[in-house]
Structure formats: C-alpha cells, structure tokens
Amino acid sequence: MNGFVGSIRARLRSPNATAYAVMLIAALVYPEIVQFVTGGNGDALVGLAADAGIFVLLAIGLNVVVGFAGLLDLGYAAFFAIGAYTYAIIASDELATAPIHHAVHIPFWIAMFVGLFVAAGFGALLGAPTLRLRGDYLAIVTLGFGEIVPRVFRNLNVWTGGVFGVSAIDPPTVPRWLDGPWAGDPFGIQQDLQLTSANLTGFYIVIVVVIIGVVILVNNLERSRLGRAWMAVREDETAAAATGVNTVNIKLLAFAIGASTSGFAGAFYGAKLSVVNSDQFSFIISITVLSMVVLGGMGNIPGAMIGGLVLYFILYKFLPDAPNQVASLVQSIGLGWLNNTNPNGWPGLGEEVNRLKYIIFGLIIVGIMLYRPQGLLPSRARRQELTSEEVPGIGAPRELQS
Amino acid sequence: MADTILTVTGLTKRFGGLVAVDNVSFDVNVGEVFALIGPNGAGKTTLFNCVTGFFAPSLGTVIFDGNDITGRKPHQTVKAGIARTFQNIRLFDYMTVLDNVRLGFHSRMRSQVWDSLFKTPFERHEEAEITERAMELLRFVGLERRRDDQARNLAYGQQRRLEIARAMATQPKLLLLDEPAAGFTPQEKVDLMNLVHQILSKDITVFLIEHDMRVVMGISQKIVVLDHGEKIAEGGPAEVRANPRVIEAYLGKSA
Secondary structure (H helix, E strand, O other), rough: OHHHHHHHHHHHHHHHHHHHHHHHHHHHHHHHHHHHHHOOOOOOHHHHHHHHHHHHHHHHHHHHHHOOOOOOOOHHHHHHHHHHHHHHHHOOOOOHOOOOOOEEOOOOOHHHHHHHHHHHHHHHHHHHOOOOOOOOHHHHHHHHHOOOOOOHHHHOOHHHHHHHHHOOOOOOOOEEEEEEEOOOOOOEEEEEEEEEOOHHHHHHHHHHHHHHHHHHHHHHHHHOHHHHHHHHHHHHHHEEEEEEEOOHHHHHHHHHHHHHHHHHHHHHHHHHHOEOOOHOOOOOHHHHHHHHHHHHHOOOHHHHHHHHHHHHHHHHHHHHHHHHHHHHHHHOOOHHHHHHOOOEOOHHHHHHHHHHHHHHHHOOOOOHHHHHHOOOOOOOHHHHHOOOOOOOOOOHHHHOOO | OOOOOEEEEEEEEEEEEEEEEEEEEEEEEOOOOEEEEOOOOEEEEEEEEHHOOOOOOOEEEEEEEEEEEOOOOOOHHHOEEEEEEEOOOOOOOOOOOHHHHHOOHHHHOOOHHHHHOOOOOHHHHHHHHHHHHHHHHHHHOOHHHHHOHHHHOOOOOHHHHHHHHHHOOOOEEEEEEEEOOOOOOOHHHHHHHHHHHHHOOOOOOOEEEEOOOOHHHHOOOOEEEEEEEEEEEEEEEHHHOOOHHHHHHHHOOOO
C-alpha cells in the first residue's frame, strides 16, 4: 500500500505527469459539471471546449515542428486548411458541381485519415525544397505558403466553391452511442448516431479521444531516435550531421508530422462546423497557434496543450464575455452610471471594454511572457537554457574553450 | 605494404581567391595513428572538413575503404565509417551525457517512423540495446556516473572524452580527432594517449590534428605537415622532427 502511494507521489512530483493527470480528469468531468451547473443547457459550453480541443491538437502538432525540431513555421494554418478542405470536398455534394460531376461521400473516420495524409504530403512537398534554409529564411517561406494556400482555395472556384467555400459537409456518424442521464435521456444504445450541432457532447468526446491518441503517439516519438535527433538538430545542426543525422530528412519528417496533425484537426474542424471557407485559415490562426506553443512551453507536449487551452479560453470566452461581465459587475456594486453613454464620447463601460479587448489581450500575453519567459510548463532543457546564468556549469564557458 | 583505409589525392580547397588546402595527397594505413600537424591557419581543419563532407573539395578525391566518398554529405561519410570530433567541442549541451552517446548510434539504427510512433517491440529492443552499448562506451571513457547529467555540466576534459565516446558510437573504422589534447593538463594528455591506444585496440584507425608535439611524437606512426595549405613533409616522427622545412615553418627562417 505504501509502495503504491509512494509511486503515485513520485509521479506527481513530475510536473508533466501532474499536468496530464489534471487535464485528463478535467476533460472527463467537464461536460458533467457544465451540464449540472447550467441545468442541462450547457451544450454551447461543451461545444466551445470541443473547439478548444481543435486548437490543442494544432498546438501539439506545431510543437513538434517548432519545439522539437526548432523550425519556425509561420504558415501552419495552411495545413489546417488543407485538412479541412480535403474533408469538405470528399464528404459533401461539392464534387457534384465540379468537373467530375459526381459527389463523393467518404465516411468521416476514413476521410479524417485522408486529410491527415494529404496534409502530410503537402508538408513534405513544401519542406523538400525549403528545409535547407535555416532560421529566418525558413520562417519567411512558410509565411508565404500560409498566405498562398487559402488564396488558392478561394480562387479554385470549380473545386472549392470559391469565396463561399464548401457547406453542408457530412457530419460524422458514430456506429454505436450510449445514451444516459448525463444527456438528460434514459439509458440506451443508439445505432448510427449522426453527430450534429445538436449533439456537441459527441464532438467533444471524439476530440478528447483523438487528443489522447495523438499525445500518446507524439510522446512515443519524443522518446525515440527521432526525438533525440530533433533535439540535436535544434541544438547544433553541424554536430548533429557529424553524428550521422541526415538533417534535411529529419527536419522534413518533423514538418510532415506537424502538418499531418494539423490536417487531422482540419478534418475534424470541417466536420464540426459543416462549412469551410478560406477566411477561416488566415495568418492570425498560424500566429495564435504559435503563441499557444510559446506561451505554454516550447518543446513540452503538456505545456503546448495548456498554452492552447489558456489562450483559447482568453480569446474565445474571456474577451468576448468581458464587456457584459464588466457591465453587470459595476451595475451590481452600484456604479451602474458608468454603463450609460455620455455625450462627451464615453460609450458606456461595456462598450469601452469591448473596444479595448485586444489591448487587454496583448497585455495578458506580455504579462505571461514577462512573468514566465520559458512558458507556463516548459521542457526541462528549455527551462535550463533560460536560467543557465543562475546555474553555472562546472565546465568553462564556451568562449574560453576554443 | 599495409592496407590503406583513407587515400587523399590532390585535394584542393579554395575559398574565393584563398587556397586553404593546396594539392595535398597522402595515405592513412589501417590500424595506425596518423597525425596532421602545422602552424595555425595551415588548413588542417579545412582538410578534415573536406574528408568528412562538411566542405566539398574544389579538386581532388577522397577514397575511403575502397569507395570514392568525395563530396558526400556528412551523414553519408558517418554511415561509411568516418567519425570526427571538433576543435571547439560541439556537444549537445542540454541533452544528457547518455543521450549524447545514444544519438551517436542514430545512423546505425533500423527503427522506422512507425516503430517510433507505436513503440513496437523491435523499437523497444533496439533502444534497450543501444542504451546498453552507450553505457559501455561511457564506461570506456570513464563517464558512466555522469550519465544523467547534462553535457554542459561536465568538466572540460570530460566533455572532450564524451565527444570521443559519441563519435565512437557511430561505429567508425576511422576516427578523426581535431586537437583532442587542446587545453589539457600533462596528466590529462597522458590519459588521452592511453585512450587513443585503447581505441586502436578496438580496430579503429586514428587520424588526428594536434599541436602538442609530445603527444604527436608519442603516439603517431606517421605525420603529415601542412603549411599554408601545402604538404611540406611526411614521414615518421623522427624524420619529420629533423626536416628543415618543418623547423622553418614552426620557428621561422634563421637570419
């Protein structure tokens, strides 16, 4: 008994294990708590969490590229778009109006993997000529790719529906579904349940399961010869090559794996929203996901996940709700006059907060980065890189060695 | 005649108008310690870089173990069986001592992406095996107790030894050491010479650049002297030491 408790204690001392445990438990109880608190009207909040899950998936994938292999990718949303459009085209009536005049409806579970492979293929295609570039140059090329892809989708009218995009995309179908009191129904098994906007809990469960699977696989990668080679390339490309690492191939692999995760997320996104158009994959998405990785802790999987959750919450829940919350707060403490407009140009406190929300967002980000430059939950190596002056090594400093 | 493992013929490397290595030829025999010496800026490290694929030679050929490896990429020369260390140590500072050595096995491992993704039994077995062999190498250089420390926390001499262990993990036939004794105390130099002898006993040929004459004369069978990119002398230690052009290159012309 003691040994068992001891081993749990030892594990809890590792911040990563703790983070995984907390996230898993939170993911399991979140829908129940939300439904309980809102008295069964929490579907919107559960759906919001499913959307957050998409960004968590994106952050995990980008973390492989930026955090593990050290390749700055500013066009990550391109692969997200490729995954979403791939699913949209092969799982809707879109192709009926395309030159082949025949709609294709591939089931979600297969199409999701098609999205994954197509995105990985484009990752390799983009990476092959460009990964010889280092640092800033690579960032600029990926930036270009991120701009080109949505524009191609917008202008390829016959195949992608142009500016309107693709709509009425097939929802995923689950072969068996367990009903129960948690959704306000009696116990029972449904067959071939379609997941639609009326069943956001279904999407939530699917994304949680997908994230768990991806986390396990990416963890395996990190603790393999590939993970070591990525870390080596990130630290010193020349030394890695001298140690037998084919640096171009290994970077290409990081790129393709990052792209495939993004493609996976894109397919899910298309299925959940049921509509895909090129405006959804702008530069701001690439930057948001990059911020999630940096803010959470580059190179650390649970760090990137936490970064994804925190930033998503701030961007899509905290800031949109802030004006009303602030307005009702001042009302309740007797300062309601602040909410009234005033002929001198004061728009009311709620509206003022609404206008300032991106300044607030910027301040939050700057604040976190000042307070924790290594990220919320950094990898061990990164933590030490950033604090190395405080923990001097025994060896002579580099500049004295040569 | 002994078997040659490395044949460099007419090797020339130009950087714009500068000729860093000028028409240098030599043979390295299997099982010997071969030394490349010369004043600073003579082109020794450039020659190393040409042999290991970091630079493509402007002219000339490099034959290793019967194959023409001229202009191959670094990871290809490693695969062919050439390992190297660097003049200014290049370890992966934030990786552990053990991981530095395990990375050395990278080019010899056969696990594919799928093996890594799904932790197949093959991958687990291979990881366990190279971990075991990496520990052997750490014992060989006397660093087994530091396995979980980050490489940057090692003392300077230990870092040099770790770099040698990492190079040996690539299972080379030829090991290129770029100034392995630089900055060493006399005792550390003796230890290094012993280590080189032990490396030789593992059927690895050693090709080194070194400034310390006592080390060079003490362990090498054959020495090539470079000055301003040109080969000015070649032969055994005694021969090279007596060569007037070598003395001139190191000490300058007598008035």
